[in-house]
Amino acid sequence: VTPRGAITLAAALMLVVFALLVAATRAPAVDLDGRTLALARELRCPVCGGTSVADSPSMVAADMRSAIRAQLAEGRSPDEVKAWFAERYGEDTILTPRNAASGWAIRLVPFAAVAVAATVAWRALAPRRARAEP
């Protein structure tokens, strides 16, 4: 492997690690507490500027976390819960878009990054083709 190829390979490996990290942080929580926290991060506390419901120590944020948990336990989807809060506290309560298409686009980012990294690595490791003589 040439020095240039080694650098390319290292960059590709870093890209894979980054993609895995992104995928790990985007992985949906499975338990109720985890899902409550994840959804609370996506809602803005109505009395604390830009702080999320998950991070705010305010009373209303605590109440909202309880309401999120109760509604998820009842089987409501995250989008339904967000819509419920938007109706009560305004559309700007939602920190992340409710649009399903953009949600899928975000989830696809790690896979796209891995595909790009794999292509770069394959090109770096593949034997160089003999140049055709003119």
Added chain:
Amino acid sequence: VTDTRTLRRLGAGLVPVILLLALLGAGSRTGADPQAVRATSLRLPDITVERIDGVEVALGSLAGQVVVLNFWATWCDPCREEEPALREVWRRFGDRDDVVMLGLVYHDSLETAARYAREAPLPWPVAADPGSSTAVALGVVGIPETLVVARDGQVVHHVIGPATERDLVPAIRRALEGPS
């Protein structure tokens, strides 16, 4: 000619600035009135609350009556400020069968609230709101907040901050005049 052009450019540049300032000014409240009235499309939730005298009240069963809900706590100074206005509302409407007034305790010990209600005394019934479920369902962000609910369950008036009789009395009258 150059001066005219410069003035025109300056004027054209100032227009968006003036518009922006006008918009900012329109968004801020002026005057000393501390309360804000919020438009709402919410309905009274079908939640059962327990009064401090042990009587359970299903909010959903209050349809057909005008409901005045006041969220308060004993630690809340503005809540005491608005108490005379609420007493006036009670004096005017408390004896009517088609008006229900209910104080809902917000983040406070029910025991402390009950003692306060007995000693003050508060003439209107007071109930607990466990987990603030009623407060959250009605978009309450703090206290005091007072809501007027029409006979059909629609919230028609939402006062954020200390309520005044000048504001509540007409809202209750309008709700009473609505369809029964």
